[in-house]
Amino acid sequence: MLVKSTTLNKAAVIELEPIEDNRGYFARSFCKGTMVEYGIDFDVVQTNVAFNHYARTLRGMHFQAPPFSEDKIVSCFQGAIYDVIIDLNRDSSTFGKWYGLTLSEENRLALYVPKGFAHGYLTLTDNTSIHYMVSEYYTPSYESGVRWNDPAFEIEWPFTENLILSPKDERWEDFNIYTDGMIQSKGENYGQ
């Protein structure tokens, strides 16, 4: 597996290195040692799958606040999604910036989402299956989010009309770039 940097601090794209033969291929999709070589210390405590019936389904933008901030590794093993992250760490030079890429069963890419990043995705096809590993247990009282179309971030989504969202994801309040965000080293969460 190859780990490649992105435009956002700490976030990375993971590329499989399939070993092919007449049956198909084999590839490592996660290796703690390889991640450490790239400076990422990731301990998986839970793996999750999500399925979406329809294209234009948007889930996000979610994070767990300190002290339950979590790293994630997200991949799409059926169909295709446009996956987006936002750096909400106030002490990061890429604070407030977003990054997006297509994850699909064809490109077999995964996205490493560091602590303090909001994460969400828009399905590009019907019948999408998403797999993600997380480094913290689900802690609903620390679950938080920002709205997919919050003007503070200007995310360029492939579609913006006729989206399917949960009521929770429609209602995240506006992010205030001056007062909201997190500082992981201090375990602090500001604003929402």
Ligand SMILES: Cc1cn([C@H]2C[C@H](O)[C@@H](COP(=O)(O)OP(=O)(O)O[C@H]3O[C@@H](C)C(=O)[C@@H](O)[C@H]3O)O2)c(=O)[nH]c1=O
């Ligand atoms: C995330 C999660 C949800 N649930 C429950 C809560 C609820 O009843 C149901 C659906 O939850 P949600 O609507 O939050 O599911 P969903 O919108 O798919 O939430 C996920 O979105 C993507 C973008 C992420 O990045 C994930 O970390 C996670 O927040 O599943 C768990 O039991 N454990 C979990 O770890």
